[in-house]
Structure formats: structure tokens, C-alpha cells
Amino acid sequence: METPTIAQAAALIAARAISPVELVEHCLSRIEALDGALHSFVTVTPERALEDARAAERRMMAGTLRGKLDGIPIAHKDIYCTRGIATTAHSRLLAGWVPDEDAYTVELLAQAGTSMLGKLATHEFALGGPSFDLPWPPARNPWNTDHFTSGSSSGPAAAIAGGLVLGCTGSDTGGSIREPAALCGVAGLKPTYGLCSRRGILPLAFSLDHPGPMAWTVEDCALLLQEMAAYDAGDLSSVDQPASDFSIGLGRDVQGLRIGVVPRWHAIDCPISPAVQEGFDAALAVWHDQGAEIVDLTMPSLFDYQAVCVVIMICEAYALHEPWMRSRLDEYGELFRDRILMGGLISSTDYLQALRRRRELCVMMAKITAEVDVIATPGAPREAARIDSISKWGFLASTGFAKPFNVTGWPAICVCSGFGEGGLPVSVQIAAKPFEESLLLRVASAFENGTDFRARRPTFPHSKKLLALA
Numbered sequence: 001m002e003t004p005t006i007a008q009a010a011a012l013i014a015a016r017a018i019s020p021v022e023l024v025e026h027c028l029s030r031i032e033a034l035d036g037a038l039h040s041f042v043t044v045t046p047e048r049a050l051e052d053a054r055a056a057e058r059r060m061m062a063g064t065l066r067g068k069l070d071g072i073p074i075a076h077k078d079i080y081c082t083r084g085i086a087t088t089a090h091s092r093l094l095a096g097w098v099p100d101e102d103a104y105t106v107e108l109l110a111q112a113g114t115s116m117l118g119k120l121a122t123h124e125f126a127l128g129g130p131s132f133d134l135p136w137p138p139a140r141n142p143w144n145t146d147h148f149t150s151g152s153s154s155g156p157a158a159a160i161a162g163g164l165v166l167g168c169t170g171s172d173t174g175g176s177i178r179e180p181a182a183l184c185g186v187a188g189l190k191p192t193y194g195l196c197s198r199r200g201i202l203p204l205a206f207s208l209d210h211p212g213p214m215a216w217t218v219e220d221c222a223l224l225l226q227e228m229a230a231y232d233a234g235d236l237s238s239v240d241q242p243a244s245d246f247s248i249g250l251g252r253d254v255q256g257l258r259i260g261v262v263p264r265w266h267a268i269d270c271p272i273s274p275a276v277q278e279g280f281d282a283a284l285a286v287w288h289d290q291g292a293e294i295v296d297l298t299m300p301s302l303f304d305y306q307a308v309c310v311v312i313m314i315c316e317a318y319a320l321h322e323p324w325m326r327s328r329l330d331e332y333g334e335l336f337r338d339r340i341l342m343g344g345l346i347s348s349t350d351y352l353q354a355l356r357r358r359r360e361l362c363v364m365m366a367k368i369t370a371e372v373d374v375i376a377t378p379g380a381p382r383e384a385a386r387i388d389s390i391s392k393w394g395f396l397a398s399t400g401f402a403k404p405f406n407v408t409g410w411p412a413i414c415v416c417s418g419f420g421e422g423g424l425p426v427s428v429q430i431a432a433k434p435f436e437e438s439l440l441l442r443v444a445s446a447f448e449n450g451t452d453f454r455a456r457r458p459t460f461p462h463s464k465k466l467l468a469l470a
Contacts, residue, residue: 103200128336175402249442275420318343379427
């Protein structure tokens with residue numbers, strides 16, 4: 001069988017048309033057949049997954065399912081702490097480290113009845129990648145394994161696109177959920193800062209880190225977010241929000257909404273490929289045909305957000321890693337080490353000026369967007385590059401469209417908007433105002449449901465072994 005979406009699998013489980021054990025066995029067979037090429041997993045936990053699935057099967061048979069995630073196979077980015085299971089951050093420094101507690105979001109998803117397949121590849125400590133000098137190789141793009149996944153949620157994006165899992169956790173500090181989603185053709189949601197707890201997730205930059213879900217569809221992201229979003233008194237950044245139904249707008253069109261676009265961002269600051277332009281134009285056309293008004297906005301340059309985000313991220317990451325860098329520097333991979341060492345050369349004045357400018361950018365974005373409901377941008381500027389062509393300093397030179405929403409803390413999602421050169425995916429990004437995830441998901445699903453892109457899955461030579469198993 002083909003890997004179902006979370007929503008499809010939940011309906012089948014509720015109808016007793018498929019067993020959670022069968023679902024896990026399906027995913028494990030795909031991992032065995034395909035992950036030798038994708039390298040999306042750092043650790044596979046078949047015993048834990050089957051144990052979880054058998055418990056879900058018993059609830060299914062007893063009519064006591066916990067909800068739509070009960071029996072759904074998922075995996076966690078390997079910066080999410082997992083009790084009794086190694087958490088490495090894809091780094092030699094943490095090889096073999098086994099936490100005593102789960103991250104709060106891991107605990108919530110376990111309580112919802114999910115089956116945990118294991119831990120997924122990341123860039124080292126969520127920044128250093130793609131690295132070839134670490135104990136585990138970097139993840140590969142399922143649409144063409146010679147190409148990059150982006151990062152740092154590289155393993156989650158590859159595992160979802162390859163059909164190895166139904167859903168994943170990711171994290172996003174400067175685009176680390178949305179950019180892999182864009183290049184791998186999946187859905188990746190960065191929620192509002194503070195909506196999902198950061199407790200038990202290894203940090204990169206505490207004031208920019210956002211945990212969030214990744215899946216094949218917008219609807220699946222909504223289902224995962226429903227369980228991940230909860231107030232946590234143990235996380236000082238956690239916001240005590242009234243409970244929301246994140247699926248409430250799914251299936252609705254966007255009639256009457258006003259969608260803002262920033263022409264200078266993709267025309268001047270960060271030029272996009274023809275396929276990305278075609279996908280972006282198609283998204284605007286779908287929303288316009290459904291009755292939305294498209295409104296041009298004038299925003300600060302992407303380079304302003306880029307500078308602010310990079311200075312804050314590098315300084316905060318260096319502050320976290322400085323003790324280890326003083327005593328264990330040679331255990332880091334080259335890319336992470338060299339990128340983070342820059343933080344020791346940035347003055348406190350520069351950091352404080354970045355914080356000041358960040359506040360100005362937040363105020364300006366709120367004011368400029370007062371009369372629109374959401375903002376739409378391209379996802380990634382172009383199709384995935386070859387994995388061996390990525391520069392150590394590329395994250396400094398390339399602006400992209402993700403960082404404005406890390407700087408402001410706004411929720412944003414990337415969804416597939418078509419396919420470009422070599423059949424590689426392209427993407428559109430939608431951002432909404434803080435804590436308006438339900439509206440964001442409505443707009444994203446209105447586009448996704450108006451296309452047939454979710455019917456197309458990647459194929460590559462290694463899939464022949466899987467077909468023999470099916």
C-alpha cells in the first residue's frame with residue numbers, strides 16, 4: 001500500500017479497516033528499504049513503535065481510541081529529548097546520550113497515542129549542515145538523492161516525502177521547518193512563538209526557536225498541532241492561550257479574505273526561479289478565484305530581517321555552546337563549529353542593536369499588515385541545489401523568505417506549489433498574525449485542496465525493493 005496521510009489513516013483506524021500494527025510494519029518496511037539512500041533516521045526504534053501500536057490496537061478494538069492521532073506512526077527530530085532513547089542533535093558531542101525525560105511535546109504526542117518510530121536526522125545542533133564529518137551522514141532529498149533537503153529539519157522532511165513516516169516534529173529558528181518542507185515538497189508549520197513548549201528540546205537560539213509539526217498535508221499539520229499546542233509552566237516562553245480547534249477552517253475557501261504580498265521581496269531582495277514564480281502566481285490565482293483580494297504591501301528589506309535574525313541566532317547559540325567550545329572544540333563538525341565561533345566575535349553592542357531593530361521590525365510589520373488577513377510569499381527561492389554544492393557561509397549570503405517570521409514570531413507554513421527543474425518541488429509560504437493558526441491553516445488548505453500536487457510522490461531506484469515487499 002501507499003503511505004496514507006494522517007487523516008486517512010485515522011479514518012481507517014476508527015473504522016477498524018487497518019490496524020495500527022499494520023501501519024507501523026508498513027513504515028518499518030519502508031525505512032528498511034529506503035533509508036539507506038535517504039539517511040533520514042539517526043535511530044530507529046522498532047520495538048517501541050510496535051509496543052505503542054499494539055496498545056493503540058487494543059484501544060481500537062475496545063472502542064476507546066484517544067483521538068485522531070491514536071495509532072499514527074511518527075518520529076522526532078533528534079533534538080527532541082526522548083526518555084530512554086538516545087538524543088544526539090546529530091553531533092559527536094552527544095553520541096550515546098540518553099535523556100531521563102521526554103520533551104514536553106514528545107510527552108503530549110505519546111499521550112495522544114502515537115507510535116514512535118525513532119529519531120530523525122538534523123543539522124548538527126540545528127545549524128551545522130549538510131556536514132560530512134559527523135557520525136551520521138546528512139539526509140538526502142527523496143525527489144533526487146543528489147540534492148539538498150535544506151535544514152535543519154532535514155530528516156523529518158526527507159522521511160515524510162519518502163513515505164517513511166506519517167508525521168514528524170521539527171524546529172524552526174530561521175526557517176528550519178519551512179525551508180526543508182519547501183525543498184522536499186511537504187507541509188511544514190512554524191507556529192506562533194510560545195504556542196508549543198520548548199522544554200526538553202535542545203536549543204539553538206532561545207528567543208527564535210519554534211517547535212512545530214511537519215507532514216504530507218496541511219490537514220495533517222493541523223492534527224499534529226492540535227496535540228502539540230499546550231501551555232507549559234515549565235517553559236518561560238510558553239503562552240497560556242485558550243484552546244483552539246486548528247482544523248476548524250479546513251475545507252473552506254478564502255472568500256472575503258485579504259492576502260498581502262510584498263513584491264520587492266521576490267523581485268529585488270531575493271529573486272526566484274521561474275518555477276517558483278509559476279507556483280506563486282498559481283497560488284495567488286487560486287485564492288483570487290475563490291474570492292480573496294490580493295493586496296500589495298511595502299515592507300522593510302529582507303536583508304534587515306536577515307541581519308537581525310543571524311546576529312541574534314549566532315550570539316545566543318555561542319552563549320549556549322561556549323563552555324563546550326572551550327573544552328571540546330575538536331568534537332564539533334566543521335560547519336557548526338566555524339559558524340558558531342563567529343558569535344564570540346560579535347560585540348554586546350551589536351547584539352543589543354539587533355534586539356532594538358527586531359522590535360522596530362515587529363512594530364512595522366503589525367502596522368503595515370493591519371488591513372490584511374495573511375501574507376503570502378514564495379517558499380524557497382529556487383529548487384533544491386545539489387547537496388555537494390552548499391557553501392559553509394551560504395546561510396549568511398542568502399536571504400530567503402523565512403526569517404521575517406522568526407524575527408516577529410508570527411506563524412507561517414510552507415506547502416507545495418508545483419514542480420520545477422528536474423521534477424524538484426517548489427513551494428509557497430503563508431504567514432498569519434500571532435495565534436491565528438486556524439486562519440493560516442484555512443488559507444493554506446484552500447490552496448492545497450485546489451491543486452493535485454498531493455497526489456504526486458517521489459520515486460527513486462531504491463523503491464524497487466519496497467515494491468517487492470508490498
